[in-house]
Amino acid sequence: MKGGSCYKEAGLDACVANTKHPQWGNKASSSSPQILRFCSSRSLVCVVIFSGIVFFYMFTFTVSPFSCSNNPIIHSSDSEESSAIIRISTFNSSRSSMSSSSPPLPSHLPPPASPATMLRHIVFGIAASKNFWESRKEYIKIWWQPRKMRGFVWLDEPVNEPRSSASSLPIIKISANTSNFPYTHKHGSRSALRISRIVAETVRLNLADVRWFVMGDDDTVFIPDNLIRVLNKLDHRQPYYIGSQSESHLQNIIFSYAMAYGGGGFAISRPLAISLAQMQDRCIHRYPALYGSDDRIQACMAELGVPLTRHPGFHQFDVYGDLLGLLAAHPIAPLVTLHHLDLVDAIFPNSQSRAEAINRLFDGPVRLDSAGVMQQSICYDVKRHWTLSVSWGFVVQVVRGVMSPREMERPARTFLNWYRRADYKAYAFNTRPVARNPCQKPFLYYLSSSSFTNSSGMTVTRYSRYMEQPHPICRWKLPDPAVLVNEVVVFKKPDPALWNRAPRRNCCRVISSSKAGNKKAMTLEVGVCRDGEIAGAR
Template identity: 60%
Template structure:
């Protein structure tokens, strides 16, 4: 018989079955990865170069240096009103121009610590037929366009305001950075007076409260505004002329409740103590209303606000928190950095959100129905009025640098215009409280996030205190199941 031919053994015959399976898995994995990489390469090659450039050239986050202010003033008023601008202006960080009708004397110190001064262009060629207004409205309406024509570099937003408008720059930045500056945006707020909105426009951003215009919209406005102004000689002011031109450009106002025109008279307390859940951006008509803090000048009160709360945590300034002392049956409202109210009895958050009518309408004969928002009356009997504790001190917590501590006092009974006589207070009335101390974390990212992010009021909680005359309150982000209620 012939001998059988011997075949060399295959490599796999030397391997155990498990190792053979492992090699097959590795081979299949390598084939799959190669296929995926090849597919991705084909996809990338099919994307147009323009799209690739767009992806890689996303704009950097908006900063304060991207904002340019145009401030309306006059030679007659600048000497008095410049003190307001000094409160909020940041030399070297902010950019802007004060536009006057004629030259004024400027000291060397002011040149370096204030916005630059420029003289508005001649507007004598424009018609003005409104018998109640002033021709200066035409000059002021052209401030955004004239500021645009200066050709400043790296500008995303132009912000308009009066010389008695006080801005909170970081809060303004928080609002504008959530919008796409490459689109047409015209953002501001209405008047507090319903009659003012009827007389002028519900679709107008009031100039005293300030408004912002994105760069491409400012470019479009500068091209057509002079022709537009000629078509509206009968209009009263500068802001309604701006709005008329915006209507011709097809752009509607984006309302934001942080810009405040303050077309009111009297005490701002009710409005400031119940500020909406939005960053406080601006304050206006400060020469008309009473000082922010009692027994102080307007300038001193605003300085206390800016040197303390605004400096420590601008985003939380004036933000209202509502809580309750369940044992004593007290309602407590904290307007952070401004004032604390303690009310004997239980008031719902729905009521506490409504501003107390401590002020009068711009049209003095108008009653409470003349406001463009809900209000509630101040009780005429002292038993039902809140005790108010105004800000005394604001500081960083000595133990935790990411927390603030604010002190409020002494106790004041809110003036309601009625009887201020003695009230037969019960044992649980807040008459023994002389000082309120509030602890709160710094919330610099409070307003950051996409346009669809829903803001929420912070929660406050009454803490135990070693002194009966001192109330301690913790303010912070609400817990998962925490609600504002008794």
């Protein structure tokens, strides 16, 4: 065994010698049985150890929670969705078969796209009262289209409406009695209960082919085409509650920022309206202390779990005074409604009445290009250092000096707060003060006429200078718009697909500012911005 290994009792030199000079031949052959016995004994020990390790791991895996046989979560058949849980023991073996098989189809396929929403798919519910009917019905006549629209005016008491007038109005109905509903608000009116149930009462009429129920007041003016444009962005088969909040920050705090203000109008999709009709009477009983009808609607929406989808085109107009600042800097969104028109100044100050002012808007701009009504465009007369703001179909403002688009797109506070003793800046949006510097006070040119030219395919709107009050004296050495411009002419191509694209302001361009006889006119063009075109003074 000297040649097999070196033991502790053997000297180092002997071990080295045996390693360097192995003895082959008889001595080597005589020692092989001992080597075999030694190796076999060691192999037996290795086999025993290896077997123990294998047994240990098999036992551990058997009692493991990942074992398929003991896992209660994976007892369903492979056809069920729970088979998607990965079985660790069979992952490698099933990978190839999973890759070769096609994925399972979803159990609920999305419904196919439906045709576009039209006016015939909408039912209007208009809240009105006998006391104000004679004056308020004139607003309804402006926007109502008898042969294209469906809807009802819901009154508190019967009225005697002549047939000649009734043909240009929605069908008149009387609201159901609400005396059995509690109402405890000290400063409100029980009429809120009646008005809050108009949507539910309209649903119970069971009209066919209705997609949306639209609510408004008798002094709410709708732009029907723009309402359609907004509703076509939404799936009427889903529960939607769309409208807007108040302009008054304090109003929103007192009532709710999550509430669609009824005077500004709101729309409820058919499935949501049906759900509301089924539970609203019970819901109203739970909120006797609420003030109005729209907060009762919102309370029921909260119980249904449906939030308000806000759209800036619905206007409550909880303000007093002149709407110039709000309308001249309208949000980049279609104008859908106007409200509280009896409480604010006429939108065109040189009109005979508020209704006549709205008629001027509808007879021209709304008829010619409803998508572009009140949309602001900003440009500059570089030679004269003027800032120009065009609110198409409404007003053109000319300001001496260069004001940035960031300033011009903020509404000037030409109006007063709904709460007159409250913070005069407390609005739910950014505003800017009316210019105190007489040189920066805008020159106003209101819409005077509108037409369409077949040869060019463009609308032509004319805006005349408003000269009710003398303009303050300015000491700046800049050209005076009052001397150079009496009329602004704006050319614009109708763009009914404006809101099918991403929201963006139109651009305006100064074409000329020349003298035509005794009439000094500035000519502008408004349209889609060209590549690289911006609203900049340089």
